[in-house]
Amino acid sequence: MTRVSFSQVSKSFGAVKAVSDLSLTVCSGEFTTILGPSGSGKTTMLSLIAGISQPNTGRIVLGDRDITFVPAAKRNIGLVFQSYALFPHMSIFDNIAFPLRVRSLSAAEIRSRVEDALRMVRLSGLEARRPHQLSGGQQQRVALARAVVFKPDILLLDEPLAALDRKLREEVRSEIRALQRALGITTIMVTHDQEEALSLSDRVVLLSGGRVEQIGTPFEIYHQPRTRFAAGFLGLANFIEGRLDPAGAIVGSEGRFPCASAGERTGVVCGLLRPEDITASPEKGFVRGTVRDVVFLGEIARYGVELDTGRMMTVHVGGAVGRFTEGQPVWLSWDPERIWILPHEGGAVH
Numbered sequence: 001m002t003r004v005s006f007s008q009v010s011k012s013f014g015a016v017k018a019v020s021d022l023s024l025t026v027c028s029g030e031f032t033t034i035l036g037p038s039g040s041g042k043t044t045m046l047s048l049i050a051g052i053s054q055p056n057t058g059r060i061v062l063g064d065r066d067i068t069f070v071p072a073a074k075r076n077i078g079l080v081f082q083s084y085a086l087f088p089h090m091s092i093f094d095n096i097a098f099p100l101r102v103r104s105l106s107a108a109e110i111r112s113r114v115e116d117a118l119r120m121v122r123l124s125g126l127e128a129r130r131p132h133q134l135s136g137g138q139q140q141r142v143a144l145a146r147a148v149v150f151k152p153d154i155l156l157l158d159e160p161l162a163a164l165d166r167k168l169r170e171e172v173r174s175e176i177r178a179l180q181r182a183l184g185i186t187t188i189m190v191t192h193d194q195e196e197a198l199s200l201s202d203r204v205v206l207l208s209g210g211r212v213e214q215i216g217t218p219f220e221i222y223h224q225p226r227t228r229f230a231a232g233f234l235g236l237a238n239f240i241e242g243r244l245d246p247a248g249a250i251v252g253s254e255g256r257f258p259c260a261s262a263g264e265r266t267g268v269v270c271g272l273l274r275p276e277d278i279t280a281s282p283e284k285g286f287v288r289g290t291v292r293d294v295v296f297l298g299e300i301a302r303y304g305v306e307l308d309t310g311r312m313m314t315v316h317v318g319g320a321v322g323r324f325t326e327g328q329p330v331w332l333s334w335d336p337e338r339i340w341i342l343p344h345e346g347g348a349v350h
Helices: 042-050 092-102 107-120 136-148 166-183 194-200 218-223 228-233
Strands: 004-013 016-026 031-035 057-062 077-080 154-158 186-191 203-208 211-216 238-245 249-252 255-258 268-273 278-281 287-296 300-307 312-318 329-334 340-342
Touching: 004 042, 016 042, 016 057, 016 211, 031 042, 031 194, 042 077, 042 154, 042 186, 077 136, 092 107, 092 136, 107 136, 136 166, 166 194, 186 194, 194 218, 203 218, 203 228, 211 218, 211 228, 228 238, 228 340, 238 255, 255 287, 278 312, 287 312, 300 329
Parallel strands: 031 186, 031 203, 077 154, 154 186
Antiparallel strands: 004 016, 004 057, 203 211, 238 249, 238 268, 249 255, 268 340, 278 329, 287 300, 287 329, 300 312
């Protein structure tokens, strides 16, 4: 198991700064996801680790070795591309064996390692087939097997589930996590999919504009975001702005919203309240409103509720559809502890 460190790394493409003064460490054996919108710098980070491109400034260290300007072929890094990049003219066996042959291993060692890799990804018996004879999920497993068969120091995943349908994504997602845990290999995945990042990762690195917005566990990133961007990028958010009442509420033109103590924080604040943390009921609660929109999403129903003050709140309710209808009055309530206090104008939480 090997750790990866970035130290004040910057990378520009002409006048565009893709990564700016970035420093972070991915711990040995950890599954870390680099998450962010298009143009945030996540793919550039992956290419810098892989050796596909080099930084303008800063250092990248793999274990105890400075690999900043080491050629890609000499980094001992496994990489799974979004397109899988399997060789169509080769059998599954030969695809997986390719990196071993490049390293001049013996025929016996190659066969042993490929057979082990096939068992690991549950493709034994399919080694004679060509990639076009496999399903998308099976092709993904071949790409994974090829990326780990030569025992790399780290594994890089470039949006590995993007080409799969939703049901298959969930299956392969579980397989990737199980494989990573079984091997104990340091893994870095790039994605813009919040669900993938939250479900697979030990830690998430959230990027915006080439800079680190926040690093934390999936729980911290989702429930305790340090910036308004982080709060809004992961999941839906109700932002509540107003003055913090010492009695325990955010008070503003949109109403009074009970919240837990914010310690020493005073003055104007912004609170985050997730839709799933709100309870809708005909019985009296904290604030009153009217259902203006109903969207059935299977496991939940999403309601757009207009408060008497005029502001809209998004509410998620589990269970059967039809519980509330458009035009129906409802009361909203929540556990005051579920409102997370953010700064009023971005920046870090104090």
